[in-house]
Amino acid sequence: MRPFSSRPFILRRSALPVVLAAGLAAPLPALADAALILVESDYEALSDVPGANQAAALAQLAEDKGFDVSASLDQSAREAGRSVAAFRKAAEDGERILILVSGHVVSDGTNTWLLTADADDVSRFNVGSMAVPLDPLMELAADFPGQAVVMISASGDDLKADDLTPIGTMEAAQGVTVITGPLDGLTRLTREALLVPGLTLDKVIEEAPRGVVGSGYVSSATNFLPGDGGARVVIERTEQSPEDAFWVVARTLDEPRGYELYLEQFPDGTHSAEARAALRQIEDRVQNSAEATEAALDLNQAARRQVQRNLSLLGFDPKGIDGIFGPGTRAAIRSYQTANGHGVTGYLTQPVLAEMTAKADQRAAELEREAERRRLVEERRDRAYWDETGARGAEAGLRAYLERYPDGLYAEVAQDQLDAIEAEKRAGAEAEERAIWDRVRSADSADAYESYLQSYPEGLFVDEARGRLAAMREDQQDRDNRARAEAQEAQVAGNRVTMLLVETKLQSLGYDLRADGQADRDTRRALRRFQADRGLPVTGYVDQTTMVRLLAAF
Helix, strand or coil: CCCCCCCCCCCCHHHHHHHHHHHCCCCCCCCCEEEEEEECCCCCCCCCCCCHHHHHHHHHHHHHCCEEEEEEECCCHHHHHHHHHHHHHHHCCCCCEEEEEEECEEECCCCEEEECCCCCCCCCCCHHHCEEECHHHHHHHCCCCCCEEEEEEECCCCCCCCCCEECCCCCCCCCEEEEECCHHHHHHHHHHHHCCCCCEHHHHHHCCCCCCEEEECCCCCCECCCCCCHHHHHHHHCCCCHHHHHHHHHHHHCCHHHHHHHHHHCCCCCCHHHHHHHHHHHHHHHHHHHHHHHHHCCCCHHHHHHHHHHHHHCCCCCCCCCCCCCHHHHHHHHHHHHHCCCCCCCCCCHHHHHHHHHHHHHHHHHHHHHHHHHHHHHHHHHHHHHHHCHHHCCHHHHHHHHHHCCCCCCHHHHHHHHHHHHHHHHHHCCHHHHHHHHHHHHHCCHHHHHHHHHHCCCCCCHHHHHHHHHHHHHHHHHHHHHHHHHHHHHHHHCCHHHHHHHHHHHHHCCCCCCCCCCCCHHHHHHHHHHHHHCCCCCCCCCCHHHHHHHHHCC
């Protein structure tokens, strides 16, 4: 359920009973209740009926109160039938049911239908193929005497069919409460009264806005939702001050939101110290229970690393994958619990652990599929560019290919051909230029290459000299980047055993390298290819993100 609003407010005494009953009702246990939302608003041939926004609001209201909601909005008769079937199954072991029908409702005098969005040229003979029959739903509701509410917002004024009649309601079966009226009024009544725990059915109807009418089973002895109606009675029937009324309800419920609401309204009230003490006791109980529940899972260090890996995959950073549940991991667990509607404790339960594992496995599979798609796309681009450049065997094309794809599919072939071209040039070069170039290569300095280019602007080794100068200009930045990457790798995979694990994982994924823990040139190339395939920053070194993706890959 959504948390109670913390926005401060001031109540007149006359408004106090309704608000306290609605805002402070005890939380419901998990019940097998079922709700069916059938709303047809966007018709193809008939006039449209307002309802889409209200349908979503009603579905959310019911879901927040623990109902298993089956919903159909602007669907065909067959699609709506699937929602009805799901509702029937959910209701089999239920304690109560809620049905909302909105749209063009018609009858032939014996049977009643809700026309679906595709209805056109409707008659008594074909209505079954373009409508949902409502009589079986009323019969199903009769199986829940005193615990079944059917709400109908009907419109059919523009229907042109001699043998069908638009109707606005249905006769209630024994023990069924029928409420009719405009959809916005039904939505308001549901929110403010029907789904308020502890409110009796006659009180629900009394709260109905103008235009909303109740019929059938309307009892003063039956609550649609269980709850502490005693709080309402205490406040309505006794002469209490507002502060005492808030305190009575807080003590009756004995849960955090009751005490919190009291403190919001009366932070320095007579019972404020007692309220704060009660909150601390409840928090301690919850914390101790959460710790004990996680301890019972008996997670070893490998299982804890797996939890951290799963959190990281799902976008909740545990600040490390070390098998130690420190502040970073606890914060990540709390963030996951908040995002997925669980109680926020920072500790794991078996259901949360199972859900997280399933979500992480699904995310890992998605990432791998995405990586495979990216790899195939990049390989196609790689081959196409090779065909345009290096495949022709010209030096310029080979260098263009290597500049774009230094670790590409044809990188080794291109480099071998360039080496052969340079060897051929050396063999045919004049002795003086060859000797000068050998000295330049030996010096391997910017001054030496610039001097060569000045002396031989059209020389045989001009491309090599210019390429080396460009590489030197980038070398400083590369050294800085490499230093950062090496520092990150030292933290994540800074020993030979871990690097051997990385190399073995790369081998299992099909990358060509030798697994010996040495992190040689082949290892760096395999890492760069793995990172490129998965859209990660390409460094050739292992950081935490790369390690997570390696562990997740299969």
